[in-house]
Amino acid sequence: MCSVLASEKQTFIYRLRHSLAHIMAQAVLQIRPGAKMAFGPPVESGFYYDFDFQGEPLGERDLENVENIMRRIIKEKQPFAQAYKTLDEARAFLAQTDQNYKIEYAEELVETGKAGGEGLGFYTNGPFTDMCEGPHLEHTGEVPKACFKLDRISGSYWRGDEKRPMLTRIYGLAFETKDALDDFIARRKLAMERDHRKLGEELDLFMMDAEVGVGLPMWMPNGAVVRDELEQWARESEFRAGYQRVSTPAITRSELYHRSGHLPYYAESMYPPMIVDENDEYYLRPMNCPHHHKIFGARPRSYRDLPLRLAEYGNTYRYEKHGSLAGLLRVRAMCMNDAHIYCTPEQVEGEFRAIMAMYRMYYDHLRMGNFRVRLSLHDPKSDKFVGNEEAWNRSEDIVRTVLANLGIEFEEETGEAAFYGPKVDIQVKNLLGREETVSTCQLDFVVAERFNLEYTGNDGEKKTPYIIHRAPLSTHERMISFLIELYGGAFPTWMAPMQVQIVPVKDEVLPCAHEIAGRLRGGLFRAHVDESSESFNKKIRNAVTHKIPNIWILGMKEMENRNITWRRYAVQEQQTIPLDDAIAKLEVLRKDRVMDNFAE
């Protein structure tokens, strides 16, 4: 049932998890001898087994008992022994204990020719035998000490089909060592606490609404601040790097996508067309490129104008399948830190180098350290890549050389390129180690020709530019989903929805608190006075709950001396300093975009 690479099956972790599934099933059958077994594969971070309990199923309260029996089985060092049976033998054997699910599967394996030449594989350890293709450990004693834990129970359907019987799935976690298991559990706990959907709700960052549509996030004021600050940073970085901003509509007539080649090829990822009549049909755009190409093509261009770097935080829309939507990570409306660089062949390497440096600057600054760089190449055997082999090799060489020269470690992956050229993907891992492509940078040697884009070279000849597509800060949606989880919702001062919470110790200082807040707001700082009637300690706790990076405490003494007492998020120590110094320090936090949510 699993389509797992043969090499992966030989790893210790695969055999360990697979064996633990059998050990668990043996234990479960000791408690409930009448239970029927369905499937029990190793999975990411552990294993599971599905049972039909023919009545009252096991519950969470039984898991400790199952674990105890498992530990006994492990102590017994039961060897795993393989044997083969014909279909008839298998049927007869499985019928003894009424294992109807296994019989159904055995028949399917034989019918579809998936059973090996030797017949149907069975593994036996101790009193327990299961139809299974292995491989397993040598014996149950090989299971390392305290490396597994039964995790949870859920419902599932036989063969995932809701018209078939409902089964009970028991999940276990398993790693090669106790430390790895403990680490995973700790990380999962953190990940759950920091889940961007949970924090997005708690911190009023974004929302979705059924009447507006799934996968269409609406950014509430707190979330809009984070977007705006990221975007402002990108604007400044891009201005300094010689980019020029443009602004284009999120729709187009279908003609544009017939030219670009996105239609009909890409149609299934797009929203359906808006059909005015047969000659006038519009699409929401799934990407910004063709609009930018139109701007490049609207004027005669000379080599003196190149590189031309057109940037836009562009709104795009993709009709992702309902089931694949996930918070902000996978959405249907997104805003991308996009730019297209039109350049001569000689400029490609320098531009690529500058872009990679910009990526590194962003990732370093944001403390997004948990990523790998993937060089995605074309697959010469596939027909989904446009252009000739020589051009592909030349383009891939350019990118490979740039990465090597910059000393960036990367892994090559065939078949992951864009249809128009090779790309560099930044693969970021979340707290649970799951990887997503966050940023990408693509070298395009195909599309300029489709749009008849050209420039006059210094020899007076018309030439076709290379195009680099890049989006270092990804989409707001994806990038912020990672940042929320990485920071646990505690943004640095420069990005924080509320930057300073002013906590007055008593009512007498309220006017002064408001005066300070007014001064801060006049300087475009996001500041707020806690006027509630809560106790002082509750006020501090409230500011911490809202993950406000700076609490300024104002008592009588502070007021008299024009001081404030500064307390940082989640830090006990506090410091009383002159108000003017505090504001100056705040200016620096903002101007330098200091990551004050990380200890230096």
Place this chain on the structure above:
Amino acid sequence: MCSVLASEKQTFIYRLRHSLAHIMAQAVLQIRPGAKMAFGPPVESGFYYDFDFQGEPLGERDLENVENIMRRIIKEKQPFAQAYKTLDEARAFLAQTDQNYKIEYAEELVETGKAGGEGLGFYTNGPFTDMCEGPHLEHTGEVPKACFKLDRISGSYWRGDEKRPMLTRIYGLAFETKDALDDFIARRKLAMERDHRKLGEELDLFMMDAEVGVGLPMWMPNGAVVRDELEQWARESEFRAGYQRVSTPAITRSELYHRSGHLPYYAESMYPPMIVDENDEYYLRPMNCPHHHKIFGARPRSYRDLPLRLAEYGNTYRYEKHGSLAGLLRVRAMCMNDAHIYCTPEQVEGEFRAIMAMYRMYYDHLRMGNFRVRLSLHDPKSDKFVGNEEAWNRSEDIVRTVLANLGIEFEEETGEAAFYGPKVDIQVKNLLGREETVSTCQLDFVVAERFNLEYTGNDGEKKTPYIIHRAPLSTHERMISFLIELYGGAFPTWMAPMQVQIVPVKDEVLPCAHEIAGRLRGGLFRAHVDESSESFNKKIRNAVTHKIPNIWILGMKEMENRNITWRRYAVQEQQTIPLDDAIAKLEVLRKDRVMDNFAE
């Protein structure tokens, strides 16, 4: 043929223009006795007459001759005399000179009952008689001296129907005085030079493309700067005024518009739906309001949270008729300076007052003086206004009182309200005196209920908030179309696409010029070194052609003394000052958004 108010027909200007049409026709017939007349009405800024010349038409070169004959007719002080004919009499009279167009129209007037009880009206002056309902001047001598000018000749179809004969239309300009005529001609010349479509092309501000679609402007880098600067200003103003920004998608499921009432009512102004299946249908949004209402409704709100001011420069899309599209003035994709203020009844007046103050600040600062304020009221006789009479009167009184208390002059207009409440419209005139609604501010006492929006009052009861809709800076598209024309493309330094053009006098200073440009760009100023091989004078002229507000001239002497010579756009005088002072001055121009394109 014209549906003109009776009162307007009695004005001198109407009778003057109408009489001049007859005088021109009389003159034309003197030159071409066989010409057949079609329609000849007074129009905005003058009059025209359509002729079928039955052969070679008159051309621009003949207009002087026609004008001379007209002046002779005016000198003759021919009285205008009215008479009525029956249809038969009219037919017989018009048949004498083969006036088939007039006969067709006479028959239509009688058939449709549009001829008056007295019969078909005819006016005679001198040897010329025309079927016409008047009124006219007493005699041709009443035409003021030098108050008219034949303007141009164009083609037109009889009854505007391209299947009917092609006619020749001769246009004349006419005003009550020579000064008014001269003024109009001067303003028209300026308006043509300043036409935002022409300047948009010349200054690379924006473009449209047939493959993307008509009415869908794409902002090129220069135009994107203007947008960004306006938007940044709005953000700061709104932050200081206690607004909070949000960001929402430009699409929604149709459910949202069934709730808001925009569907089916507003459907004809919208792009067609994107139909995934019968249960999943999406629309591009024509306005931002319903998305904001969802954000208000997503959390329990208390009177303590009000007023809640949600702002967004929101992208909206409207499927305007092809024929009504006009450059940036009327488009299909727009980005609106929108906000919605949710408040208690007691807060309405204060909020409205603050908004009006913000409008005034923007309009004063931008030097948009040529506007009037219109209070748009409901029409009790129409059914397109939702809600009861008493609520309408109460809301209208609130707005009327605020305007009066602020000392804002305004005119009331019945039937121009939004369907959900009264509104204040800022009606701006362009250089030709044509008026458009640029900004609007609306008081909505209806929609909150449709969205079940509520807040808990200080008495613990659930209450429905008022909603104020406001967009002082209009859409980027409309506002910038006005600003381009008002400024003739010469933006103040803070908005200018290029802020400083550095003109090196000789090659030796080039490195220093680049150092200065680098310093400016490092400070996020838009600066450029003219490295071309053109002459010094040509370089200055180029900077002026591009309407760059500041030219910094750098010669050997300036370089040695760390000075620059500053020359402002379209100003001859120049000033040599220390570089550091110049940069400090530039900072002030930017920070204070100084309108240095206007003489103070």
